[in-house]
Amino acid sequence: MTDPTIAPSPSKPRPTKDRLIFAAANLFSERGYHGVGLAEILSQAQAPKGSLYHHFPNGKPDLALASATWASDQMLLLIAASFEPADSFTEGATTLCHKLAKLFDYTGKWSGCPVSSTLFEGPDNAPFQRHAAHLFEGWISEVKYHGQRLGFTEEDAATTAQSFYMLLQGGWQLARVRRDSDVIRALPALLKLGDTC
Amino acid sequence: MTDPTIAPSPSKPRPTKDRLIFAAANLFSERGYHGVGLAEILSQAQAPKGSLYHHFPNGKPDLALASATWASDQMLLLIAASFEPADSFTEGATTLCHKLAKLFDYTGKWSGCPVSSTLFEGPDNAPFQRHAAHLFEGWISEVKYHGQRLGFTEEDAATTAQSFYMLLQGGWQLARVRRDSDVIRALPALLKLGDTC
Amino acid sequence: MTDPTIAPSPSKPRPTKDRLIFAAANLFSERGYHGVGLAEILSQAQAPKGSLYHHFPNGKPDLALASATWASDQMLLLIAASFEPADSFTEGATTLCHKLAKLFDYTGKWSGCPVSSTLFEGPDNAPFQRHAAHLFEGWISEVKYHGQRLGFTEEDAATTAQSFYMLLQGGWQLARVRRDSDVIRALPALLKLGDTC
Amino acid sequence: MTDPTIAPSPSKPRPTKDRLIFAAANLFSERGYHGVGLAEILSQAQAPKGSLYHHFPNGKPDLALASATWASDQMLLLIAASFEPADSFTEGATTLCHKLAKLFDYTGKWSGCPVSSTLFEGPDNAPFQRHAAHLFEGWISEVKYHGQRLGFTEEDAATTAQSFYMLLQGGWQLARVRRDSDVIRALPALLKLGDTC
DNA sequence: AATGAATGAGTCTTCATTCAT
DNA sequence: CATGAATGAAGACTCATTCAT
Numbered sequence: 001m002t003d004p005t006i007a008p009s010p011s012k013p014r015p016t017k018d019r020l021i022f023a024a025a026n027l028f029s030e031r032g033y034h035g036v037g038l039a040e041i042l043s044q045a046q047a048p049k050g051s052l053y054h055h056f057p058n059g060k061p062d063l064a065l066a067s068a069t070w071a072s073d074q075m076l077l078l079i080a081a082s083f084e085p086a087d088s089f090t091e092g093a094t095t096l097c098h099k100l101a102k103l104f105d106y107t108g109k110w111s112g113c114p115v116s117s118t119l120f121e122g123p124d125n126a127p128f129q130r131h132a133a134h135l136f137e138g139w140i141s142e143v144k145y146h147g148q149r150l151g152f153t154e155e156d157a158a159t160t161a162q163s164f165y166m167l168l169q170g171g172w173q174l175a176r177v178r179r180d181s182d183v184i185r186a187l188p189a190l191l192k193l194g195d196t197c
Numbered sequence: 198m199t200d201p202t203i204a205p206s207p208s209k210p211r212p213t214k215d216r217l218i219f220a221a222a223n224l225f226s227e228r229g230y231h232g233v234g235l236a237e238i239l240s241q242a243q244a245p246k247g248s249l250y251h252h253f254p255n256g257k258p259d260l261a262l263a264s265a266t267w268a269s270d271q272m273l274l275l276i277a278a279s280f281e282p283a284d285s286f287t288e289g290a291t292t293l294c295h296k297l298a299k300l301f302d303y304t305g306k307w308s309g310c311p312v313s314s315t316l317f318e319g320p321d322n323a324p325f326q327r328h329a330a331h332l333f334e335g336w337i338s339e340v341k342y343h344g345q346r347l348g349f350t351e352e353d354a355a356t357t358a359q360s361f362y363m364l365l366q367g368g369w370q371l372a373r374v375r376r377d378s379d380v381i382r383a384l385p386a387l388l389k390l391g392d393t394c
Numbered sequence: 395m396t397d398p399t400i401a402p403s404p405s406k407p408r409p410t411k412d413r414l415i416f417a418a419a420n421l422f423s424e425r426g427y428h429g430v431g432l433a434e435i436l437s438q439a440q441a442p443k444g445s446l447y448h449h450f451p452n453g454k455p456d457l458a459l460a461s462a463t464w465a466s467d468q469m470l471l472l473i474a475a476s477f478e479p480a481d482s483f484t485e486g487a488t489t490l491c492h493k494l495a496k497l498f499d500y501t502g503k504w505s506g507c508p509v510s511s512t513l514f515e516g517p518d519n520a521p522f523q524r525h526a527a528h529l530f531e532g533w534i535s536e537v538k539y540h541g542q543r544l545g546f547t548e549e550d551a552a553t554t555a556q557s558f559y560m561l562l563q564g565g566w567q568l569a570r571v572r573r574d575s576d577v578i579r580a581l582p583a584l585l586k587l588g589d590t591c
Numbered sequence: 592m593t594d595p596t597i598a599p600s601p602s603k604p605r606p607t608k609d610r611l612i613f614a615a616a617n618l619f620s621e622r623g624y625h626g627v628g629l630a631e632i633l634s635q636a637q638a639p640k641g642s643l644y645h646h647f648p649n650g651k652p653d654l655a656l657a658s659a660t661w662a663s664d665q666m667l668l669l670i671a672a673s674f675e676p677a678d679s680f681t682e683g684a685t686t687l688c689h690k691l692a693k694l695f696d697y698t699g700k701w702s703g704c705p706v707s708s709t710l711f712e713g714p715d716n717a718p719f720q721r722h723a724a725h726l727f728e729g730w731i732s733e734v735k736y737h738g739q740r741l742g743f744t745e746e747d748a749a750t751t752a753q754s755f756y757m758l759l760q761g762g763w764q765l766a767r768v769r770r771d772s773d774v775i776r777a778l779p780a781l782l783k784l785g786d787t788c
Numbered sequence: 789a790a791t792g793a794a795t796g797a798g799t800c801t802t803c804a805t806t807c808a809t
Numbered sequence: 810c811a812t813g814a815a816t817g818a819a820g821a822c823t824c825a826t827t828c829a830t
């Protein structure tokens with residue numbers, strides 16, 4: 001999951017803070033909050049040892065929150081990019097799933113959902129769990145917004161968005177465990193949609 | 198998730214190995230493989246430090262594998278107990294979801310899926326991922342078996358079982374993040390079932 | 395350094411105690427007293443875990459003393475076998491060095507002197523050091539005995555035996571570090587011998 | 592074996608790294624690589640636990656390599672200090688042996704050769720053995736250099752240096768086991784020297 | 789005479805963090 | 810703003826030994 005929003009340019013290399021967030025997001029997705037040490041993040045980000053506490057005064061938890069937020073924003077962009085050009089909810093969902101599946105195939109990494117990998121097992125449970133909830137509700141309401149835009153009633157849109165979210169999370173996990181991206185491509189067919197969309 | 202298969206009796210207390218597995222399964226479910234230290238498992242199991250390597254020569258990974266297997270078996274029992282007395286797939290699924298939801302309400306713990314929490318972020322990736330795949334396929338095929346028994350064709354049973362599995366995993370995660378067991382109770386209604394069941 | 399004194403026969407396999415001594419002597423020679431764990435000795439000797447304290451009630455130190463003694467006896471046999479058929483001290487010394495060098499070439503193991511490897515770094519210094527002294531004096535006096543038998547005065551024999559012993563130990567160590575058995579073969583030429591022998 | 596090269600001054604105390612090397616060299620010499628725990632080294636060096644891996648990222652093996660190198664350098668200084676003012680090889684060798692013998696008498700410690708004690712039984716055999724070989728060849732060539740300077744042909748110098756080295760190692764070991772420094776003082780008389788030196 | 793389960797002190801190492809510069 | 814040396818608590822794991830059988 002590269003970052004299209006921050007364009008690296010020869011004259012102005014991506015700043016240290018962004019490199020830290022990017023490295024942390026990738027590593028936490030693969031092995032979870034406690035599975036990755038700061039040393040590894042620092043080395044992958046090519047950041048000097050002491051610089052972490054400059055950008056993230058509270059240390060690892062701060063970095064985890066920031067990297068989960070960044071990864072969540074990437075997902076929101078992906079959702080928007082998939083549903084905006086679509087003429088029906090099914091089409092949007094299908095595009096999203098195919099993009100996601102391709103990501104697995106290209107990177108070959110089979111990382112987990114960056115938000116849950118990062119925040120579900122953090123040390124200070126309450127703030128992490130609240131932040132994860134906030135981010136996930138953002139995903140669901142983004143999907144719901146497109147559902148309404150594409151003709152669902154608010155209630156149908158809410159139900160469908162949440163249902164799609166759960167299938168996506170469960171499917172992501174099953175794809176990961178099977179190393180098979182087709183699981184994700186098959187998700188839209190499982191949605192129980194009304195006749196209109 | 199208590200253990201109905203091993204009945205503690207005054208004359209024969211639960212042996213050390215079982216106490217280790219039980220404690221590990223609970224702690225890993227809550228905070229993940231890397232989030233729990235052996236010291237905590239040992240103290241919760243009231244087991245002496247050195248005894249772990251007697252029962253699990255390969256240490257923490259061995260214990261994680263055993264505890265995930267045990268927790269998976271508990272889930273298989275729960276699936277069987279829910280579907281066996283049922284007259285339709287929907288009824289079985291509903292019972293299962295209600296039992297699961299009650300578990301969250303009673304324990305108040307909001308643990309994650311014991312298998313994914315334990316095995317997804319383990320150190321030795323390949324064996325852990327393979328074992329998780331094996332256990333999850335067991336869940337799916339158990340549900341599929343009941344689907345066929347209750348009238349589905351094999352193909353429909355397979356699709357429905359996998360779909361139900363994904364909704365369950367995604368729903369479990371959403372319930373956890375929202376601290377709301379109703380998310381799970383609402384799952385059966387989201388299944389796209391044929392008319393016959 | 396196999397054991398010619400204990401002939402293994404199909405009907406009567408080498409007893410556990412001997413297997414333990416043999417395995418310990420080999421392993422201690424290679425990596426020293428503290429460098430080898432009982433688990434490895436037990437497994438190499440194919441001896442059950444608890445049997446060690448039957449044969450060696452004081453545990454590892456007992457086993458170390460026994461294995462050093464056994465290895466020292468092997469060396470005494472080698473000295474005798476080399477000097478007894480010899481017509482001069484030089485001839486005996488040359489035979490001994492060649493046999494020793496061949497041992498390195500055949501086994502390919504480059505172990506250290508079994509006595510010093512085992513006893514110099516033991517835990518309870520005094521008894522270990524005294525035992526090592528006792529064993530080494532045995533080597534020296536065996537060589538001295540053959541020196542006198544082959545024509546040296548007692549004084550010359552004593553000096554030559556001790557000198558040969560030191561060259562042997564120093565040469566063994568240099569051969570080990572260079573992985574070159576010729577160092578040992580060259581030792582006899584370095585002895586400062588009187589004209590008569 | 593104190594360190595004459597690093598003069599402790601009130602304004603600038605010997606840095607942590609040097610204290611670690613010094614403590615490790617002493618302890619390894621006495622009880623071997625595996626016979627000394629890091630805890631003891633740390634406490635003797637008055638260094639905090641975590642600082643070891645700051646100075647020696649590879650931990651105990653790194654420290655062992657560094658301490659053996661330092662101890663070897665001390666020996667090279669001792670060789671130079673003994674042979675440089677000498678008018679003959681015998682005189683240099685005698686001075687060296689007497690200095691060494693005094694060291695045993697003064698310290699009362701009967702340590703082993705710091706290089707072989709430290710490196711012969713290390714865990715990662717190959718690098719340790721290669722480093723020991725490198726250090727020992729340094730000793731031998733230093734002696735050989737003085738041999739040539741004092742009139743030996745290159746060949747005689749090489750033979751004598753190696754012979755002296757082996758007597759020194761063997762004598763060191765015998766002195767240690769007998770607790771008798773006179774063994775070392777007697778070494779020069781055992782050298783088989785040509786008439787010229 | 790022989791065994792293997794059980795033990796807790798000890799091993800080396802990595803951790804996230806703080807500090808002086 | 811930025812750095813890398815320094816820290817001690819905690820990490821997983823191995824050790825030689827004891828004990829009941």
